[in-house]
Amino acid sequence: MLTPILQFGTSRFLQAHADLFISEALERGDALGPIAVVQTTDNPSSHARVTALAAGGGYPVQIRGRQNGQIIDTEQRCTGIRAAYHAGRDWAVLRRMITGEVQVILSNTGDAGYALHPADGPSLLLPGADAPRSFPAKLLVLLHDRWQAGAAPLSVFPCELISRNGDTLRGIVQNLALTWGMAAGFNAYLSEDCRWANSLVDRIVSEPIEPVGAVAEPYALWAIEAQAGLTLPCRHPALQIVPDLAVIERLKLHLLNLGHTYLADGWLRQARAAGETVFQAIETPTIRADLEAIWTEEVLPVFAAWGLGAEATAYLADVRDRFLNPFLKHRLADIAQNHADKRLRRLAPLVAAAENLGLTLPQPRLRAVLG
Numbered sequence: 001m002l003t004p005i006l007q008f009g010t011s012r013f014l015q016a017h018a019d020l021f022i023s024e025a026l027e028r029g030d031a032l033g034p035i036a037v038v039q040t041t042d043n044p045s046s047h048a049r050v051t052a053l054a055a056g057g058g059y060p061v062q063i064r065g066r067q068n069g070q071i072i073d074t075e076q077r078c079t080g081i082r083a084a085y086h087a088g089r090d091w092a093v094l095r096r097m098i099t100g101e102v103q104v105i106l107s108n109t110g111d112a113g114y115a116l117h118p119a120d121g122p123s124l125l126l127p128g129a130d131a132p133r134s135f136p137a138k139l140l141v142l143l144h145d146r147w148q149a150g151a152a153p154l155s156v157f158p159c160e161l162i163s164r165n166g167d168t169l170r171g172i173v174q175n176l177a178l179t180w181g182m183a184a185g186f187n188a189y190l191s192e193d194c195r196w197a198n199s200l201v202d203r204i205v206s207e208p209i210e211p212v213g214a215v216a217e218p219y220a221l222w223a224i225e226a227q228a229g230l231t232l233p234c235r236h237p238a239l240q241i242v243p244d245l246a247v248i249e250r251l252k253l254h255l256l257n258l259g260h261t262y263l264a265d266g267w268l269r270q271a272r273a274a275g276e277t278v279f280q281a282i283e284t285p286t287i288r289a290d291l292e293a294i295w296t297e298e299v300l301p302v303f304a305a306w307g308l309g310a311e312a313t314a315y316l317a318d319v320r321d322r323f324l325n326p327f328l329k330h331r332l333a334d335i336a337q338n339h340a341d342k343r344l345r346r347l348a349p350l351v352a353a354a355e356n357l358g359l360t361l362p363q364p365r366l367r368a369v370l371g
Contacts, residue, residue, distance in 0.1 A: 002101045003036035003083050005132050006094070006137060009108040009159075010039055010049045015078065016061045016205045016216035018159060018233070020107055022283075023058075023080030025234035032103060032233050034082035038094065040109060040135060045208075048318050052212040053084035059213040065325035067218040073327070078213075087138060091131035097141040099149035104233045105142075107169075108159040108201075109135045111173035112173055122180040136172045140180075143173070143194065147186050153193035155231040157224070159201045165248070166225075198225040198261040200245050202252060206328050219322050223248045247308060251315045256300055258346045259291055259319060265343070266290075278330040282323045290365065297362050302350055305357045343370060 005022065007014065025031035039050040052059065058079035065072055085094060107113070117133035124132050124141055132138045139156075148156070160163040174190050200223045209214040220238040224230070225245050232239070242248065263281045266272075272281075279285050296317055303312035322328075335342075347366050354361060 001082055001230065001255050002033060003097075004096065004101055004103040005035040005106060005108040006102045006104070006273055007037045007081075008040055008045050008087075008138070008254055009106075009110070009113075010037055010053070010084075011110070012208045012214035013203070014108045014159065015212065016214040017060065017201060017203050017220060018108075018157075018222060020061050020076065020078045021236040021238055022220065022234045023078040024073045024076075025236050026080055028234045031080070034232070035080050036083040036085065036097070037081055038081050038090075039084070039086045040138070042088075047086070048211040049087060050084045053081050056082075061213060062209070063218050063325035064215060065217040065219070066321040069321065071326075072218045078165040085102075089167065089338070092128070095145050097348075098348050099151050102146075103152075103154050103231055105139070105154060105156045105204050106159060106233065107135065107157070110160075111113065114162070114169060116172070116176065122182070123184075124131040125180070127130050132203045136176055139169075140176050141175050143190065144177075144182065144186060147189045153189065153195070153229075154195060155229075157194040157197045157199060157233065159199060159222075164198045164245075165197040170194075171227070176199070191371075195227060195230045197227070197230060197243055199223060200248055200252070203258075204322065204325075204328060215327075217322060217325055217328060219318055223250075247311065250303075250308070251312060252305075252344055254350050255295065255301075255312065255316055256319050256322070257342070258299065258350065259295070259323065260335045261339070261342045262291060262294060262366075263287070263371065264311045264332045264339060267332040268336055268339065272332075274333060276332050277328070278323055278335070279326055279328060280331065281332060293363070298354065298364065298366055299350060299362070301359050302353050302357065306349075306353075306357065334352045 005130040019035060020036060021032050037053060039046045058077045061076045061078050063072055063074050113135050115134060116136060120132045120134055123129060125144055132141055140245050158169045162168050177187055203216055203220040205214050205216045223237045223245060225240050226241050226243055263278060267276055300312055303309055347370055
């Protein structure tokens with residue numbers, strides 16, 4: 001069975017995001033083909049997931065939350081994954097696959113996924129060599145095998161939460177190729193022939209279902225920046241091809257993320273219950289009123305001045321549904337981690353923009369939060 005989509009990472013996020021989209025598209029005949037997943041770590045929970053995926057039969061994804069003001073509580077079966085491998089054990093198999101059937105690579109390798117390993121070196125390019133330790137080195141070896149075999153260039157879709165993730169991953173792999181002294185023709189293949197997609201992914205996947213499966217909110221977005229020659233894994237309503245990711249990044253940062261950080265700031269200042277969630281906070285009338293005032297009086301006017309008023313208003317309707325999800329146990333204690341840095345990234349640019357635009361704000365609460 002051919003699996004033209006090779007995925008690095010077995011996270012519950014991908015299970016309820018890209019993997020589910022591809023599964024749904026396969027049912028409509030609107031996907032490139034099924035997925036082969038690769039476990040890249042020795043994490044016991046990842047091993048259990050891969051074992052379950054390799055057994056076949058798919059896995060459940062529970063969609064629970066609010067959409068357009070209505071409660072959603074359904075379960076879907078994801079059957080898009082048809083093969084599962086462990087990078088260390090099955091590296092020879094993966095090196096054979098990359099020279100033929102694979103057309104698309106997906107990844108979600110976690111916060112440290114792009115980190116290099118000092119033990120990885122050019123000897124790993126030799127036939128029969130062990131798998132590299134780092135994900136960029138794995139990708140480099142596989143792409144080199146593909147180039148040597150004369151196979152068509154492929155498209156790489158990083159799903160890590162890194163700004164311009166495609167450009168970033170390409171740069172890391174290209175620099176590693178230079179460090180390893182690889183051929184100029186291969187470097188041209190990496191930079192000119194392969195397609196590295198910049199993307200933004202968004203869906204809260206709140207809980208795992210053991211050994212494989214997940215609980216997710218109804219909202220889902222996979223925004224991919226357009227470029228010539230890109231081979232898409234599927235077509236799906238949640239997958240949007242956009243001319244520029246900057247607008248979506250602004251909306252997410254200054255409406256969704258800003259709202260989360262404002263709620264977390266109040267939770268910290270008032271020393272409220274340790275287990276308080278976003279839903280519990282937003283259900284408190286005074287807290288809801290404060291947040292609504294910030295959105296309408298301090299955030300939307302800036303987006304309007306940027307010429308994005310309609311987009312921001314529509315996006316905010318989705319954000320309200322997401323905050324009012326009664327099933328989601330999204331703890332403010334988790335959001336409050338790295339709070340000082342989040343305030344600077346999510347609030348400060350908007351406050352500065354309002355000042356630079358000369359906007360008069362009724363009660364500048366965001367400025368007070370920044371101190």
